[in-house]
Amino acid sequence: MKKVEAIIQPFKLEEVKEALIGIGIDGMTVSEVRGHGRQKGHKEVYRGQEYQVDLLPKVKLEMVIPAARLDEVVRTLVASARTGKIGDGKIFVFDVADAIRIRNDERGAAAI
Amino acid sequence: MQPLSDAAPVLASRTLAVDRIVIRSHEEYLRPGFPDGLAVVAVGGFGRQELFPHSDVDVLVLFEKEAAVAASKEAMAAFLRALWDQRLRVSQSVRTVAECCELHEGNIELNISLLDHRFLAGDRSLYEKLADRLPRFLHGQRENLIRRLGRLTRARHSRYQDTIYHLEPNIKETPGGLRDLHLAWWLAKLRQVQPEALEDARRFLYSVRCFLHTQSGRDNNLLSFDAQEEIAGPGGAADWMREYLRHARQIHRSAMRSLETGEGTGGSMLAQFRDWRARVSNADFTVARERVYLKSPHGFEPDPELALRLFRFVARHGFRLAADTERRLADHLPVLREWFARGGVLWPALREILELPHVVLALREMHDAGVLGALFPEWERIDCLVVRDFYHRYTVDEHSLVAIQTLAELRTTEDPARRRFADLLAEIEHPAALCFALLLHDTGKGSGVGPHIEESIKQADAAMERIGMPAADRKAIRMLIDRHLDLSAVMTLRDVDDRATARALAGRIETVEQLTSLTLVTYADISAVNPTAMTPWRLEQLWLAYLAAHRELTRELDTVRIQASAAPPEMADFLEGFPVRYLRTHSEAEIAAHFELDRACRIMGVAADVSRRNGVYQLTVATRDRQFLFASLAGALSSFGMNILKAEAFSNRQGRILDTFAFADPSRTLELNPPEVDRLRLTIERVALGKADVKELLRRRPAPAPPSREARIRPSIGFDDEASAGATLVEIVAQDRPGLLYDLASAFSEAGCNIEVVLIDTEAHKAIDVFYVTRDGRKLDPRAQAVLRERLLMVC
Numbered sequence: 001m002k003k004v005e006a007i008i009q010p011f012k013l014e015e016v017k018e019a020l021i022g023i024g025i026d027g028m029t030v031s032e033v034r035g036h037g038r039q040k041g042h043k044e045v046y047r048g049q050e051y052q053v054d055l056l057p058k059v060k061l062e063m064v065i066p067a068a069r070l071d072e073v074v075r076t077l078v079a080s081a082r083t084g085k086i087g088d089g090k091i092f093v094f095d096v097a098d099a100i101r102i103r104n105d106e107r108g109a110a111a112i
Numbered sequence: 113m114q115p116l117s118d119a120a121p122v123l124a125s126r127t128l129a130v131d132r133i134v135i136r137s138h139e140e141y142l143r144p145g146f147p148d149g150l151a152v153v154a155v156g157g158f159g160r161q162e163l164f165p166h167s168d169v170d171v172l173v174l175f176e177k178e179a180a181v182a183a184s185k186e187a188m189a190a191f192l193r194a195l196w197d198q199r200l201r202v203s204q205s206v207r208t209v210a211e212c213c214e215l216h217e218g219n220i221e222l223n224i225s226l227l228d229h230r231f232l233a234g235d236r237s238l239y240e241k242l243a244d245r246l247p248r249f250l251h252g253q254r255e256n257l258i259r260r261l262g263r264l265t266r267a268r269h270s271r272y273q274d275t276i277y278h279l280e281p282n283i284k285e286t287p288g289g290l291r292d293l294h295l296a297w298w299l300a301k302l303r304q305v306q307p308e309a310l311e312d313a314r315r316f317l318y319s320v321r322c323f324l325h326t327q328s329g330r331d332n333n334l335l336s337f338d339a340q341e342e343i344a345g346p347g348g349a350a351d352w353m354r355e356y357l358r359h360a361r362q363i364h365r366s367a368m369r370s371l372e373t374g375e376g377t378g379g380s381m382l383a384q385f386r387d388w389r390a391r392v393s394n395a396d397f398t399v400a401r402e403r404v405y406l407k408s409p410h411g412f413e414p415d416p417e418l419a420l421r422l423f424r425f426v427a428r429h430g431f432r433l434a435a436d437t438e439r440r441l442a443d444h445l446p447v448l449r450e451w452f453a454r455g456g457v458l459w460p461a462l463r464e465i466l467e468l469p470h471v472v473l474a475l476r477e478m479h480d481a482g483v484l485g486a487l488f489p490e491w492e493r494i495d496c497l498v499v500r501d502f503y504h505r506y507t508v509d510e511h512s513l514v515a516i517q518t519l520a521e522l523r524t525t526e527d528p529a530r531r532r533f534a535d536l537l538a539e540i541e542h543p544a545a546l547c548f549a550l551l552l553h554d555t556g557k558g559s560g561v562g563p564h565i566e567e568s569i570k571q572a573d574a575a576m577e578r579i580g581m582p583a584a585d586r587k588a589i590r591m592l593i594d595r596h597l598d599l600s601a602v603m604t605l606r607d608v609d610d611r612a613t614a615r616a617l618a619g620r621i622e623t624v625e626q627l628t629s630l631t632l633v634t635y636a637d638i639s640a641v642n643p644t645a646m647t648p649w650r651l652e653q654l655w656l657a658y659l660a661a662h663r664e665l666t667r668e669l670d671t672v673r674i675q676a677s678a679a680p681p682e683m684a685d686f687l688e689g690f691p692v693r694y695l696r697t698h699s700e701a702e703i704a705a706h707f708e709l710d711r712a713c714r715i716m717g718v719a720a721d722v723s724r725r726n727g728v729y730q731l732t733v734a735t736r737d738r739q740f741l742f743a744s745l746a747g748a749l750s751s752f753g754m755n756i757l758k759a760e761a762f763s764n765r766q767g768r769i770l771d772t773f774a775f776a777d778p779s780r781t782l783e784l785n786p787p788e789v790d791r792l793r794l795t796i797e798r799v800a801l802g803k804a805d806v807k808e809l810l811r812r813r814p815a816p817a818p819p820s821r822e823a824r825i826r827p828s829i830g831f832d833d834e835a836s837a838g839a840t841l842v843e844i845v846a847q848d849r850p851g852l853l854y855d856l857a858s859a860f861s862e863a864g865c866n867i868e869v870v871l872i873d874t875e876a877h878k879a880i881d882v883f884y885v886t887r888d889g890r891k892l893d894p895r896a897q898a899v900l901r902e903r904l905l906m907v908c
Contacts, residue, residue, distance in 0.1 A: 024330045071817075084784040104197070 001096035006061045008081040008089040019080035028063040119318035127161045138233040141191040149176035151234035159228035165325040213249040276360045284333040288360030292367035313359035337820030350500040403434035412444035416451035420461040427474035441481045449486040457580040466544035472517045490571040493558025503876040505642035515550045515640035549592035599634040603653040604873040609697040618664035631658045648727030689765030709734040718800040731773040735800040747854030748799040751809035759870040813850040827908030839884040840892040846908040848879035855907035
């Protein structure tokens with residue numbers, strides 16, 4: 001099992017979600033986050049005074065998937081979240097030791 | 113084990129198993145609280161008793177009273193949970209009978225899913241109320257539903273570029289897939305008519321879907337390259353896909369036909385306007401609702417020539433055939449076939465069709481009705497023939513039709529890069545010969561063995577003789593088919609600035625008229641390989657190849673030539689030692705810019721410039737020469753995800769070099785992120801000075817997987833001493849990957865070779881790299897070639 005964490009542009013969320021559902025990935029957790037990478041925030045003018053916006057709004061998607069589907073999921077994420085501009089986000093991949101469904105204590109791949 | 117087997121027993125047994133689970137869960141969780149006024153109904157594919165191993169289970173929970181819906185919340189949750197725990201992917205809807213019989217604007221799929229319903233458990237009398245009311249509702253809303261179905265279908269088709277031809281089709285959603293099959297079925301049900309019999313196609317697709325579900329363990333409908341190979345067995349994938357596409361084509365045609373039948377029946381203003389257009393009708397044909405009808409229903413029997421007049425009519429006015437006309441043609445195909453086979457002077461009539469404005473529509477209608485195959489048995493050999501190289505997207509027949517379409521579209525193009533070709537087309541006196549050559553240029557592929565061109569010529573010869581084509585036209589068409597790959601072979605894989613290339617090309621093509629025709633055929637042929645095959649780079653190279661051959665044929669002298677001796681001393685210093693071809697291939701302005709770069713290089717040790725022209729980027733680097741420099745620069749470009757198309761290396765007597773790279777930016781990184789251009793330039797400069805490690809930069813780029821297990825490309829290396837006057841040409845075919853060029857160029861460097869020009873072409877995952885190399889200023893001797901071959905093979 002792998003955990004895939006993707007930080008994407010908020011306006012891409014619907015497209016990414018549709019694409020993932022399209023390949024049969026329908027379990028995911030979505031949160032609104034703030035942060036920056038190489039994009040490093042941007043300047044905004046507020047009441048005539050320039051100030052630095054350090055943290056930019058992003059959306060984080062997390063999903064746990066069978067390892068065999070990792071390539072396909074990453075490909076789909078990249079294709080659907082991509083605009084080509086700086087700030088498109090990142091994808092992180094983790095190994096998952098186990099998964100447990102709380103309601104009935106199912107374990108492993110059956111629980112995801 | 114045969115991977116494809118009849119789906120019917122699988123579908124039936126899964127439906128039965130799921131029926132049982134749903135009935136039991138109803139018994140346990142719903143019946144106790146709601147013995148009356150609630151029924152569980154199977155709808156959609158479940159309603160049709162067609163549950164694939166992993167498809168969704170559409171369940172409708174029908175309530176008599178609205179109030180009961182709210183009260184059932186907890187029981188419903190338990191019921192659904194029980195289904196989920198049985199690993200069913202349930203799509204449930206909870207509704208009253210009245211709600212089922214109203215139009216759901218935002219969710220028309222729900223109305224459609226109710227076309228297939230089946231009682232499972234609960235209050236049967238409630239279900240019967242639904243079964244009683246639903247047909248009346250559907251009848252009342254018929255036109256509305258058909259219109260919306262049409263809209264949904266068109267939106268879905270446009271997501272798949274409106275074509276059944278996909279290398280890896282989604283067998284449910286792509287045009288010609290299962291959705292289209294169901295569409296035809298729903299439309300027939302709404303109109304209360306018998307659906308067209310598509311039993312073979314249905315059985316085929318059902319077993320494929322069953323296979324995909326079982327093999328991937330989920331609701332997977334993507335027919336990937338791997339899946340195609342697994343189903344068809346070793347080497348059989350192309351033939352098997354031919355079968356798939358034949359079925360898909362049949363389904364797609366049937367679905368579109370039944371969709372269009374309904375849409376034309378409204379008495380709207382538009383329909384009246386269309387009927388007014390019927391004034392184009394003549395003695396043979398009438399036009400009603402944009403469709404061509406025969407005036408005399410039995411006309412083909414006594415007068416087979418009517419068929420050619422029919423398609424001339426289509427080509428002139430752009431109306432498609434009515435279903436009735438298609439049927440009559442189909443009924444008379446044997447008569448037509450016999451008449452065509454007898455031969456005679458058919459060419460004048462055909463030529464007229466090929467020169468009329470709607471020629472593409474006419475040919476497609478001829479193809480669909482089977483008339484093209486009846487006229488040219490040669491054409492039937494390539495019907496739905498698949499070329500499986502992961503690069504050709506269309507079947508051979510479709511490729512030929514798309515090529516003709518590309519040519520037709522050239523007449524109205526606005527794109528300046530294509531206008532040049534449109535001007536060439538305007539020079540052609542009889543474009544019919546071009547169309548005819550394109551129509552039959554690949555018929556030789558139908559024989560399946562050896563080079564196809566010879567076979568295509570044989571096929572075309574027989575066809576041309578039969579239709580009574582005059583000798584002059586025959587000769588022109590034979591030449592076009594014979595040489596239809598000449599220009600494309602040269603344009604991206606030979607140095608078109610090398611006089612030897614132009615001379616060889618001109619020697620084969622012979623006249624300017626033939627060059628013009630051949631350029632257009634090449635333009636159409638490449639454009640029709642797949643929608644993105646004609647890149648701005650290839651377009652430019654084709655034009656340059658045309659120009660080079662044209663100059664050679666007209667003996668036009670090079671006009672852009674500067675006299676090194678006339679240049680100021682500093683400039684002369686810079687030029688000293690550059691090969692003559694440098695002067696021949698660069699304009700005065702370019703040389704001046706290079707000189708500026710060289711001046712900067714003398715101060716900084718390196719200077720680079722990135723610019724964009726005609727959709728292709730150009731990198732120019734001036735620096736001191738050192739070993740592996742060229743390879744390092746190529747590697748640095750690859751590390752940014754750039755595709756190098758052509759590179760040239762020049763060195764002068766001062767030991768300074770000037771390298772130019774033409775490259776494409778497939779991810780549009782530079783265009784969308786202007787600061788990246790600077791970063792690229794700085795990286796190039798650091799690499800040139802040896803301050804950045806190219807291997808490290810390249811390590812960050814992943815190697816792409818080949819499209820399928822069978823698709824791995826075996827590397828091949830060829831040497832050619834004849835193609836250029838001063839250099840040996842090394843042609844390398846290998847599987848593409850980031851850094852391939854870096855490794856190849858390093859291998860040349862290690863073997864002590866000097867790279868003059870590199871040309872790179874990629875077709876899907878196949879890279880074709882051509883190097884013009886010298887060693888100590890001369891061509892390579894056989895021993896050096898043997899050493900080089902070994903070194904190159906090691907890195908491919």
